[in-house]
Amino acid sequence: MTAFTSIRRNALGALTILAGATLCTLSAHAQSYPVSGSQRATAQQVSERGIPLSELAPNAPDSYTVKRGDTLWGISGLFLKSPWRWPELWGMNLQAIANPHRIFPGQTLYLDKNGGFARLSTTPPGSTEPETVRVSPRTRTESLGDAALPTLKPHLIEPFLVEPIVVDAQVLQQAPRIIATTEERVLMAAGDRAYVRGDQASPLQVEGGDPRQFRVFRDAVALKDPATGEILGYEAQYLGKAELIRGESFEDVPNGRGNYTAEYVPATIDLKATKEEIRAGDRLLPMAARGAFVTYTPRAPQMDVEARVVALYGSAALAYAAQNQVVAISVGTQDGVEPGHVLTLLTRDTRVKDVSDGKSASVKLPNENNGTAMVFRTFERVSYALLLEIRNGVRVGDRLVNPK
Structure with a gap:
């Protein structure tokens, strides 16, 4: 057996594995994660020229090698200001990756900045060589389906698929x-x-x-x-x-x-x-029937959403929910809400007394952006959402609206 196994993507995007003198084809279709028509349209539009440099994350790296345990959400957050805009990340790399869920540990993504726009590629800027990924020796023929990146870490959501x-x-x-x-x-x-x-x-x-x-x-x-x-x-x-x-x-x-x-x-x-x-x-x-964990595709709702946090899941004694905790919100399937919808959290209405002029008038402060939540389970009038990125504790009554 050779000291390493090399995976190479050919011009058609097929994956093959070279181990010594053996050539085996990998099944890259073991899992089929959903890609909606609107997501594909967004990706195709962006792929024409890339995204403006102003939309990149402040510390977007020039290159990044995918590691086991990474998620599509996490990688999107490295390159983009808003991780839920993952179709744009995919659009930056549409020529090399036909499906954004088919990104595997060992692949390197390169950021190409040109003419005020940015694209991602699996080859260094200016290079035409096919991608080569080195991985540890394994079975000569295997399915890469289970190695493909999930959108989010499954353990954050799986317990709640049957609990609430x-x-x-x-x-x-x-x-x-x-x-x-x-x-x-x-x-x-x-x-x-x-x-x-x-x-x-x-x-x-x-x-x-x-x-x-x-x-x-x-x-x-x-x-x-x-x-x-x-x-x-x-x-x-x-x-x-x-x-x-x-x-x-x-x-x-x-x-x-x-x-x-x-x-x-x-x-x-x-x-x-x-x-x-x-x-x-x-x-x-x-016990409800439970299928295999399905990767969620974070995306902005197509309709206007105005919701409130109605409960913090887990204990009635909780006053605040933190990152990676679950909240119940006041919209459900009858409102068009679906698993994967991403919403922006706003702080609850706060009033203060303006004593600067000696009159002590009551003034409502602006609702501040407090982070991001993703819906993962829906009922008719209530949904459960995972708190993905939170600046301050989330309370009952906090608002959720469409991401900007």
């Missing part, structure tokens, strides 16, 4: 409830066995087609629009996961008179994982 749930209060009230555990414990954790009573109309059964995996929730807290006080939905507090072992049933029990009486027996569950301690009265909802 917005329901009608009645849905949770009618869901199966935990009534007891073994040894009469008050609090339960992962590994404990518990007993559950379902709705009379649809008792819990272990039969083909019925769910066996459940999530455990508590309460249904109203999510209110800070501006109007209107209830937008109810957020159930996620507690953990459970597996249904035995369904509800009736058992014939001797009644002492030589006869038997049919007596109700609750369903049995095992708690598989717990985020917080579980107790009697907590409710079960079927």
